[in-house]
Amino acid sequence: MIGSRTLAELGGPVALVVGAALLGTTVSRSTEIYFISALVAVSMVVALYVFVGNSGVLSFGHISFVAVGAWAAGVLSVPAQEKPAFMPYLFGFLRDRTVGNVPSLLVAGLVGAALALLVGLALMRLSGLAAGIATFAVLEITNNILRYYEKIGPGLNTFSSVPETTDLRQATLGALAIICAAFAYQRSRFGRKLRATREDPAAARAVGISIYRQRLVAFTLSGFLAGLAGGLYVHFLPINVDSLSLELTFITLAMLVIGGVTSLWGAVVGALAVSALDSVLANAENGLDVLGRTLEVPAGTRIVVVSMLMALVLIVRPGGLTGGRELSFDPLVRRLRPRAAEGRP
Amino acid sequence: MSTLLASGLTDFLRDARDLQVQVDAIGLGAIFALMAVGIGLVFGVLRLVNFAYGQLIMAGGFALAFASERGWHVGVGIALCVAVVLALSLAMERAVFRPLRGQSPAVMLTATFAVAFLLQSIALLWFGPLGKTATSLAQLNRPVSVAGLEIRKITVVAILTAAVCLALLVVLLSRTSIGLHMRAAAMDFQTARLVGVRANMVSAVAVLIAGLLAAVVAVLLTVQFPTVTPTFALRETILVLAGVVVGGMTRLVPATLGGFAIGYVSGVLGGALPTGQSQYLPSFVFGLVILVLLLRPGGLFTRGGQVVERV
Numbered sequence: 013m014i015g016s017r018t019l020a021e022l023g024g025p026v027a028l029v030v031g032a033a034l035l036g037t038t039v040s041r042s043t044e045i046y047f048i049s050a051l052v053a054v055s056m057v058v059a060l061y062v063f064v065g066n067s068g069v070l071s072f073g074h075i076s077f078v079a080v081g082a083w084a085a086g087v088l089s090v091p092a093q094e095k096p097a098f099m100p101y102l103f104g105f106l107r108d109r110t111v112g113n114v115p116s117l118l119v120a121g122l123v124g125a126a127l128a129l130l131v132g133l134a135l136m137r138l139s140g141l142a143a144g145i146a147t148f149a150v151l152e153i154t155n156n157i158l159r160y161y162e163k164i165g166p167g168l169n170t171f172s173s174v175p176e177t178t179d180l181r182q183a184t185l186g187a188l189a190i191i192c193a194a195f196a197y198q199r200s201r202f203g204r205k206l207r208a209t210r211e212d213p214a215a216a217r218a219v220g221i222s223i224y225r226q227r228l229v230a231f232t233l234s235g236f237l238a239g240l241a242g243g244l245y246v247h248f249l250p251i252n253v254d255s256l257s258l259e260l261t262f263i264t265l266a267m268l269v270i271g272g273v274t275s276l277w278g279a280v281v282g283a284l285a286v287s288a289l290d291s292v293l294a295n296a297e298n299g300l301d302v303l304g305r306t307l308e309v310p311a312g313t314r315i316v317v318v319s320m321l322m323a324l325v326l327i328v329r330p331g332g333l334t335g336g337r338e339l340s341f342d343p344l345v346r347r348l349r350p351r352a353a354e355g356r357p
Numbered sequence: 358m359s360t361l362l363a364s365g366l367t368d369f370l371r372d373a374r375d376l377q378v379q380v381d382a383i384g385l386g387a388i389f390a391l392m393a394v395g396i397g398l399v400f401g402v403l404r405l406v407n408f409a410y411g412q413l414i415m416a417g418g419f420a421l422a423f424a425s426e427r428g429w430h431v432g433v434g435i436a437l438c439v440a441v442v443l444a445l446s447l448a449m450e451r452a453v454f455r456p457l458r459g460q461s462p463a464v465m466l467t468a469t470f471a472v473a474f475l476l477q478s479i480a481l482l483w484f485g486p487l488g489k490t491a492t493s494l495a496q497l498n499r500p501v502s503v504a505g506l507e508i509r510k511i512t513v514v515a516i517l518t519a520a521v522c523l524a525l526l527v528v529l530l531s532r533t534s535i536g537l538h539m540r541a542a543a544m545d546f547q548t549a550r551l552v553g554v555r556a557n558m559v560s561a562v563a564v565l566i567a568g569l570l571a572a573v574v575a576v577l578l579t580v581q582f583p584t585v586t587p588t589f590a591l592r593e594t595i596l597v598l599a600g601v602v603v604g605g606m607t608r609l610v611p612a613t614l615g616g617f618a619i620g621y622v623s624g625v626l627g628g629a630l631p632t633g634q635s636q637y638l639p640s641f642v643f644g645l646v647i648l649v650l651l652l653r654p655g656g657l658f659t660r661g662g663q664v665v666e667r668v
Contacts, residue, residue, distance in 0.1 A: 070463045134651055141406060141462060142654050145602040148595060149643035156639040258591075262474050269467055315478035322471040327456045330464055 016341050022195045024339030025280040026188060029054060032284055033184040044180060046294070050287035051183035052244050054280055055190045056260075057267045059237035061279035062194045063230045064268065066203055068210035069139065072261055073131070073147030076154035077235040079256035080127050081120035081242025083158060086171045089116040089247070098169040101162040113177040117186075117243040124239015125232050127154075132231035136224050151261060159253045170252040178248035186244045190237050194276055202229050210274075259315075266322040272332025277339040282332065289321075290314050375628065376506055382624025384512035386617040387519035391574050392597040393616020394526065395567035397609050400601075401543035402563040403454055404462060408469040411594030412476035413449075413568060417442040417575025418585035419480065422489035431493045439572040445476075446568030450561055458560075473591075480587040488586035491579040498580055511580045518573060523613070526566070530609075535562055543609075592639075596623065599646045605656020614658045619646070 029051065036047030060074045087099065088111045095107055111119070135146050158165060178186070197203045206226040209216040213223060245251060263286070271282020293314040325332060392410065399407050420441040424434030453472055457465050497514060500507040530536035535558075541549040542559045550556050578593070579585060597616050604615015623642050630638060649657055 068463075070466065134647065138650060138654055141466075141602055141606060142650050144463070144466060145599050146647055146650050149599060149646045152595065152643045153640045156637060156643075160636045259474075262470060265467065266471065310482055312478055312482045315474055316482065319471045319475035319478065323453060323468055323475065326460075326464055326468040326471065327453065330460060 018199075020341050021276065021338045022192070024277050025191050025195075028280055028284060029184060029187050029191065033180060036180050046287070046291035048178060048180055048183045048248055050284055050291070051180075051187045052178065052241065052248055053264070053267060053287050054187040054283040055183075055241035055244055056238065056264050057271075057279045057283040058187070058190050058194050058276065059234055059241050060264055060268055061273070061276060062197060062237060063227075063234035065274050065276070065279065066198055066206045066210065066230055067227050068274075069227065070144045071147045071231075072144060072265070073150035073154075074234065074238050075256055075261045075264065076131075076151050077124035077128050077238035078242035078245065078260070079154055079158055079253070081124040081239030082171075082246035082251060082256060083165045083242075084123040084239070085116040085120035085243035086174045086246040086251075087165050088119060089113065089175055090171075090173055094173045098172055099162070099166045102165075103163050106164065113175065113182075113247065116247075117240055120243030120246075121236045121240035124242065125236035128235020128238075129228070129232045132228045132235075136227040136231060151258075155253060155257055158256075166252070168253065170250050171246055172250050174246055174250070176247060178244045183244060183248070186240065190240065191276065191280065193233070193237060194279075197230070197233055198276065202226060206230050263318065266318055268332075270322055270325045270332055272334035272336040274331075274336035275334055275338045278332050278334040278336055281334055285333065286318060286321075290318065293317055378625055378628030380506060380508055380512055381628060382621045384509075384515045385624040386620035387516045388574055388577050389593070389597050389600060389620030390613050390617035391519050391522060391570050391577075392593065393601050393604070393613050394523065394609065395570040395574075396597060396601050397606070397612030397616075398526075398539075398563050399454075399567045400606055400612070401609055402539055402546070403458065403465075403560055404546075405454055405457070405465040406462065406469065406598065406606075407567070408466060408594070408598070409449065409473040409476060410567070410571060410597075411590040412473050412480075413442050413445055413571040414575045414578065414590040414594075415480060415585065415587065416445050416476065417572045418491060418579050418589050419484060419489060421493065421575065421579050422491040422585045425491045425493040426489060429493075434491075434493050435572075435576055438575055439569065442572040442575065443565060443568045446564050446571070447561065450564040454560065454564065455557070458556075477587045477591070484585075484587065486586065488584055488589070490583050491585055492583055494576070494580045495583060498583075511577065514580075515577050518577065522570060522573060529566075535559075539563060596620075596642065599643065603646055603649050603653075603657050605659035607656070608659060611656050611658035615656070618657070 032047060032050060036044055036051075039047070056074075056078060059078075060071070063069070063074070064071055087095075087102070087106050088109065090099070090110065092108060092110050095102060099107075131150050135143060135150070138146055159168060161167070198207070205216070205221045206229070208219075209221055209223045209226055217223065242256070249255075267282040267286045268279055269282070270286055271280070272278025293309065296309045297313060329335070331337075392414075396407055396410050399405055399410075417438040420438040421434050424437050429437075449472060453468055454465075457468055460468075497511040498509055500509045502508075530540060538549070538554045538559050539562065541552070541554050542556070546556070549559075574590075578590060582589070596619055600615040600617075600619030601612045602615070604613070604618065605611030619642065622645065623638065626641055627635065627638050630641070
């Protein structure tokens with residue numbers, strides 16, 4: 013039997029994503045893009061949440077895993093005859109091989125996980141600011157290598173002619189799969205141990221939890237999910253290395269912080285809320301009809317608004333919109349219960 | 358193969374020792390040291406890593422470009438630059454730093470990350486992605502010949518300016534009462550308040566001094582890179598932040614040395630890497646950063662045993 017806690021904790025985020033997807037089926041083709049983009053954002057933010065939310069350690073490096081995932085899926089799924097056009101220097105084994113959609117996503121996840129494991133083996137020994145700065149270093153290195161090493165990808169070119177398989181259905185399935193994985197992890201022994209280290213490192217150590225090992229597990233899983241999200245992203249839009257840099261790091265972190273860092277519910281709410289706002293503003297940048305008048309805001313307003321919102325949330329409500337708590341029916345139940353008790357003879 | 362490697366290595370070492378490269382590297386290190394002091398001072402007093410420090414420099418750069426495009430006198434441009442950066446620093450302190458006092462370092466770092474992107478995107482809206490050009494001090498970028506070395510005047514100016522600024526700061530911190538208050542606050546903010554150090558005063562002064570240094574850096578950087586864009590000084594700030602953490606965040610001197618070291622190492626590597634690999638300079642530098650963090654997580658220039666993990 014599924015308890016009411018499970019129902020709320022998993023059901024809430026799932027219902028929100030399914031709701032967004034259903035809403036997405038009712039709109040025109042050009043508006044659908046915004047819904048797919050929001051669902052891809054949910055994937056990335058939940059992947060980030062798996063590490064940052066459960067461990068309480070900040071990571072500026074997760075877009076590295078998204079980037080290598082996007083690179084892997086993109087390079088492998090471009091049809092072989094079109095590769096030389098924008099990736100002339102590829103290694104032979106990448107040049108001659110083309111894989112389908114689902115395998116490319118799996119490879120994306122695995123590459124993300126491999127990089128996260130490799131990086132994590134070293135970095136998970138660090139804590140606090142040293143860890144934050146070290147993850148920045150990882151982002152800079154990954155970006156630098158992807159930008160100039162043309163044997164493993166397009167370098168500065170844009171990923172054109174990647175099959176655009178991330179439609180509304182696949183984006184929804186991807187987001188749901190990542191949410192389920194995040195939920196399963198945080199309910200598992202590993203997730204609970206890591207949360208214990210977040211709340212009180214000394215007490216956690218005292219009951220025999222290895223902080224290093226638990227963080228490494230979460231980092232690797234998080235890297236896998238981030239790689240997968242990167243795969244979804246490259247199958248959605250023709251991206252290049254500049255789309256996978258500081259700005260995306262900022263946006264995903266802002267989504268997580270605005271929603272509430274310490275809960276899955278917060279990650280999903282934040283990603284969808286900021287995406288919705290972003291879409292409205294993006295529309296407004298092209299001119300938006302409000303009550304018969306055309307409202308036009310200058311290009312670039314989106315980041316101004318999102319960053320002001322992020323700073324505001326941190327100052328006024330550091331726990332984020334959800335207060336960092338999971339969705340729960342408890343307050344509702346508590347309100348109903350006294351009445352039920354009175355009704356009894 | 359091994360001889361090839363060996364000759365490559367000797368080439369590398371010879372280039373790295375080249376005086377020209379050394380002088381340029383020290384010049385870069387001096388500028389980075391100034392930025393490190395600005396970041397380290399605010400961290401010392403407020404326990405806040407100011408990621409938006411680079412955007413203060415960017416704002417100063419735009420002020421200089423604004424003045425130079427209108428043909429105003431250099432002095433006016435510099436005054437405008439200082440005014441803009443100080444006003445922005447104070448606004449930041451009042452609107453963001455002060456309400457966040459006492460929050461965890463992670464929350465504060467994320468908040469300043471947001472402020473950084475806010476300022477950057479405002480600059481993008483205002484000035485566009487191509488930015489503006491500051492040319493008032495361009496003559497400082499010309500080289501003079503000293504004993505066969507081509508030294509750009511700005512390198513000398515940067516080194517001297519950094520030395521003067523650091524000396525003034527040392528005097529301020531060790532000889533004045535506000536300096537004493539700041540050192541007390543850096544050691545233990547709560548206790549310092551109990552014995553009568555005015556918290557708002559101390560944090561405002563720290564932010565103002567950091568702002569003044571940002572304005573100086575803006576002047577020095579625009580001479581070398583006259584095109585001011587919204588991402589001006591962004592990469593430099595990330596490098597300096599890494600340098601500060603590598604050096605040792607909790608004390609000002611190690612933090613400054615860390616900033617100098619990362620500027621110096623970038624300069625030497627940039628001058629010594631063979632042309633085929635020079636585009637990988639950031640990877641080499643940040644790879645070194647990770648390596649040092651792993652070997653000395655408490656800071657490269659801190660003495661063992663006295664490092665306090667505050668975060």
